[in-house]
Amino acid sequence: MPEIRNMTLNFGPQHPAAHGVLRLILEMDGEVIERADPHIGLLHRATEKLAESKPFNQSIGYMDRLDYVSMMCNEHAYVMAIERLLGITPPVRAQYIRVMFDEITRVLNHLMWLGAHGLDIGAMTVFLYCFREREDLMDCYEAVSGTRMHATYYRPGGVYRDLPERMPQYEASKFRSAAEVKDLNANRQGSMLDFIEDFANRFPACVDEYETLLTDNRIWKQRTVDIGIVTPERALALGFTGPMLRGSGIAWDMRKKQPYEVYADLDFDIPVGTNGDCYDRYLVRIEEMRQSAHIIAQCVKWLKANPGPVIIDDHKLTPPTRGEMKGDMESLIHHFKLFTEGYCVPAGEVYAAVEHPKGEFGIWLVSDGANKPYRLKARAPGFAHLSAMNELATGHMLADVVAIIGTMDIVFGEIDR
Amino acid sequence: MSIEALNRLAERLRELLGERVLDIVIDCDEATLVVNGRDIVTVAEQLRDAPDLAFKLLLDVSGIDYQTYGQADWRTHDATTSGFSRGVSRAQESVDNGAFPGRFGVAYHLLSVAHNLRLRVKVYLADEPPRLPSVVDVFPSANWYEREAFDLYGILFEGHPDLRRILTDYGFIGHPFRKDFPLEGYVEVRYDAEKGRVVYQPVSIENRVLVPRVIRNDGRPGH
Numbered sequence: 318m319p320e321i322r323n324m325t326l327n328f329g330p331q332h333p334a335a336h337g338v339l340r341l342i343l344e345m346d347g348e349v350i351e352r353a354d355p356h357i358g359l360l361h362r363a364t365e366k367l368a369e370s371k372p373f374n375q376s377i378g379y380m381d382r383l384d385y386v387s388m389m390c391n392e393h394a395y396v397m398a399i400e401r402l403l404g405i406t407p408p409v410r411a412q413y414i415r416v417m418f419d420e421i422t423r424v425l426n427h428l429m430w431l432g433a434h435g436l437d438i439g440a441m442t443v444f445l446y447c448f449r450e451r452e453d454l455m456d457c458y459e460a461v462s463g464t465r466m467h468a469t470y471y472r473p474g475g476v477y478r479d480l481p482e483r484m485p486q487y488e489a490s491k492f493r494s495a496a497e498v499k500d501l502n503a504n505r506q507g508s509m510l511d512f513i514e515d516f517a518n519r520f521p522a523c524v525d526e527y528e529t530l531l532t533d534n535r536i537w538k539q540r541t542v543d544i545g546i547v548t549p550e551r552a553l554a555l556g557f558t559g560p561m562l563r564g565s566g567i568a569w570d571m572r573k574k575q576p577y578e579v580y581a582d583l584d585f586d587i588p589v590g591t592n593g594d595c596y597d598r599y600l601v602r603i604e605e606m607r608q609s610a611h612i613i614a615q616c617v618k619w620l621k622a623n624p625g626p627v628i629i630d631d632h633k634l635t636p637p638t639r640g641e642m643k644g645d646m647e648s649l650i651h652h653f654k655l656f657t658e659g660y661c662v663p664a665g666e667v668y669a670a671v672e673h674p675k676g677e678f679g680i681w682l683v684s685d686g687a688n689k690p691y692r693l694k695a696r697a698p699g700f701a702h703l704s705a706m707n708e709l710a711t712g713h714m715l716a717d718v719v720a721i722i723g724t725m726d727i728v729f730g731e732i733d734r
Numbered sequence: 735m736s737i738e739a740l741n742r743l744a745e746r747l748r749e750l751l752g753e754r755v756l757d758i759v760i761d762c763d764e765a766t767l768v769v770n771g772r773d774i775v776t777v778a779e780q781l782r783d784a785p786d787l788a789f790k791l792l793l794d795v796s797g798i799d800y801q802t803y804g805q806a807d808w809r810t811h812d813a814t815t816s817g818f819s820r821g822v823s824r825a826q827e828s829v830d831n832g833a834f835p836g837r838f839g840v841a842y843h844l845l846s847v848a849h850n851l852r853l854r855v856k857v858y859l860a861d862e863p864p865r866l867p868s869v870v871d872v873f874p875s876a877n878w879y880e881r882e883a884f885d886l887y888g889i890l891f892e893g894h895p896d897l898r899r900i901l902t903d904y905g906f907i908g909h910p911f912r913k914d915f916p917l918e919g920y921v922e923v924r925y926d927a928e929k930g931r932v933v934y935q936p937v938s939i940e941n942r943v944l945v946p947r948v949i950r951n952d953g954r955p956g957h
Contacts, residue, residue, distance in 0.1 A: 556875025704878035
């Protein structure tokens with residue numbers, strides 16, 4: 318009689334469904350997972366240690382590179398931690414801009430997740446649809462900060478600059494005819510806020526489009542329904558946050574329960590799932606995209622009606638304008654000191670968290686009164702989610718591992734830090 | 735959280751934990767509970783199981799090394815309220831580190847979904863190597879976080895089922911987030927064409943400090 322043994326399978330780190338550099342050691346009984354052991358750290362850049370050797374403002378850019386599909390939300394937690402230690406509050410307009418970009422980021426993140434998750438389990442078209450809308454939002458990032466991904470736009474005390482008056486437009490080239498460009502530029506004639514408003518209005522129809530491809534799709538349901546079920550009790554014990562927790566039926570959202578910035582003044586709903594499987598988490602995220610579009614529309618309305626400063630004018634913390642610098646000695650000194658030495662943050666410790674698209678992203682910041690952080694710890698939601706891999710995957714088939722990785726919305730930038 | 739809610743929480747913690755409470759600090763709208771390392775498992779259980787607290791979600795466990803806390807490259811004390819003081823002494827001035835009962839610390843961030851409360855529990859560790867009972871049995875989510883703290887700071891969590899390194903390379907030596915571990919590390923890897931494999935060698939780069947670490951106590955926000 319032949320001896321039957323379990324097989325150990327190495328999945329990744331170079332695997333398109335591993336969402337980056339995940340190495341999974343799978344112990345399999347036939348095609349059933351007996352044990353899954355994720356090996357992480359292949360993208361570890363010691364961001365937290367690097368931050369200890371740099372003035373506070375120079376680490377904002379590192380935050381973008383943590384979860385590199387929801388850049389501004391990471392920055393948000395970091396600048397909020399600094400602001401709490403300094404005891405400053407950004408102007409209301411800056412708070413609205415932050416909330417608007419947080420929601421734009423949420424849509425960006427969920428589109429990336431939906432596209433990649435769909436692609437992983439066999440739905441090609443939705444990926445292309447998602448990237449079509451992502452392009453518009455990336456353009457908003459570019460218009461406001463100059464970069465399409467790593468914006469470094471939020472600053473302690475506000476945001477780097479006000480929203481542009483004019484939305485950048487496409488130019489004709491040998492790849493794009495003038496007629497084509499005219500079509501593309503049709504909604505870019507006004508200010509950036511007009512463009513975002515247009516996006517918020519047409520985006521729900523785009524979500525409908527994704528849903529026609531997936532929500533009642535038989536193959537999609539076969540791949541996601543009853544896969545990776547997490548009970549509410551277990552979700553709490555495993556440290557889940559965000560859509561992973563809400564998918565299990567716990568209505569916990571920082572934006573509602575512990576509102577930061579201006580979320581308390583905005584109208585939106587929190588979707589929750591019932592079964593806690595991959596399909597419910599899919600539905601939760603789809604609904605979150607609709608709610609985000611609703612929040613964006615409210616922010617645009619407010620921002621259009623209320624011009625004002627977008628950063629506090631304490632020049633010990635924020636740079637003076639170019640004009641002031643040219644004519645005023647004191648401003649020149651402030652500018653010089655701020656960009657060479659930075660500012661000192663009072664000694665103390667603070668934990669600032671935001672409702673990041675993936676869950677709760679928190680920054681634990683310890684300062685000893687210096688111009689550099691003493692200790693910075695990024696609490697990444699994906700880290701807790703991935704640590705539950707073994708529990709979620711055990712007993713499922715090999716192909717379901719891919720669905721489970723997808724539903725966790727894994728990004729290695731934040732897990733490995 | 736409002737200051738009344740924090741005071742209520744502090745009162746309740748003293749009542750629940752009694753002598754196990756070493757200190758409760760309320761700062762920046764947050765409560766920090768300091769306990770002894772040997773009590774951490776009991777405290778974690780009590781915080782989780784008390785129905786009016788129900789801290790069921792452990793968000794984060796992170797280590798910290800207080801070895802160089804309060805040390806600056808320059809040190810200044812006085813200036814006008816509107817101007818900047820000048821850095822004068824380049825000497826590394828060591829200030830008293832007695833503020834902390836041990837070189838290492840571990841912070842647990844807890845969340846109560848049922849009652850909308852947050853709490854940070856802190857433990858200071860004086861031994862070398864630092865040892866602490868593991869809370870994996872109370873909070874399964876602590877598993878990877880404790881592995882991370884072990885990997886980066888060398889904190890030994892007793893009773894952890896699988897205390898392996900998690901973020902650093904296979905076969906890595908040292909604990910990179912300790913303050914006495916240099917930023918650039920000790921070894922670097924490169925591909926050796928002759929040997930046909932990746933080899934380790936001593937680092938060829940040198941850390942240049944571009945901005946000195948400065949502590950100013952001279953009329954800036956918060957002072």
